[in-house]
Amino acid sequence: MADTTHHASLEALTPDAEQPWQVQTSRELPFEPLLHLDTVRLHGGGHTSYLYRPRGEKASLVVPITPQGEIVLLQQYRYPLRTTLTEVVAGGVEVGETPLEAAHRELREEVGGVSEEWLALPCFCPQPSFTGQIFYPFIALNVRLLDSAPEESELLSVQTVPLAEAYRRLDAGAIPNAPSALTLFHARGELQRRGLL
Template sequence: MDRFEEKTVTSKKIFEGNIIDVQLDEVMLSNGETAQRELVNHPGAVAVLPITPDNKIVLVEQYRKPLERTLIEIPAGKLEKNENPLTAAVRELEEETGYTTTNLSQVTSFYTSPGFANELVYIYVTNDLIRMENPPAGDDDEFVEVMEVTLDEAKDLVEEGRIQDAKTNYAILYLHALNK
């Protein structure tokens, strides 16, 4: 057995939800001891860094219940079962901002919290936005306010603590590096 590998001895699903499933695994460690792992299974997510023709970043502000406050973020959402990430990225862009695009490029993908969750987020960028006349309705339980800000204004929002999520911070750093 590899010195880092943990072999699953038992696995028990303890919660099945609409967004996540939670399981409790007993694992055999490389030293022969056993340990328990609480695991969150997530279908993955997409996020889009949309840049307008006048070089502004399109962001959304929404309430985040786990934090009991609003955050400002790049448009994002959960992948549906067997959904192509590129398709999901366009869907989320349209639903949350009223823009669409035919030109998305993948920037990166990353695991949000690999110590306990398998959520993989794909980040895309587009500077080819098209304002939709009749954008699709978003989720019934999702309320967002769209804003367009410069890169400097986005950095200020980070410093003010209004942007605190990893995907949006990554996107802002990426854009900052491109503009050096």
């Protein structure tokens, strides 16, 4: 049986020996999240400085579908934007966790959801000009809703809506959180094939 919870790898990256830009110096800044400030020799011979989040950090995202075929969405306050956005379940992959394990944990913490049917969607890079992070999206099917336990630094509320309504909002641009919106777009075909949408 195919392992539907495995993501096609993004790790077949350019081999180090073939990098077109060469690192001259690299400095870790004393902040959380980790930032690197490098000086880089460009392909044309010039130099630049580059501030970025290095590769290694991962996050998981989850489209939770209930046995009734509805989707569990969040309204979450996002401090950098000073506003509340509609989102899917999401959170960082901790040290020692797989993306699937993080997805299980975040589903339980953020919306109190439990699922045994998971489908991996194509992974993606949230902002390749600035961060080396990779995000791992999933669909979780037949999600049972128990009690949730958000972290102190999470301000969120849960809203279960029909799938057609969620996709109407998506197409109308009412889900401007890009990682959530991209996850929903990648989930659409699979939800249609299963007759859920």
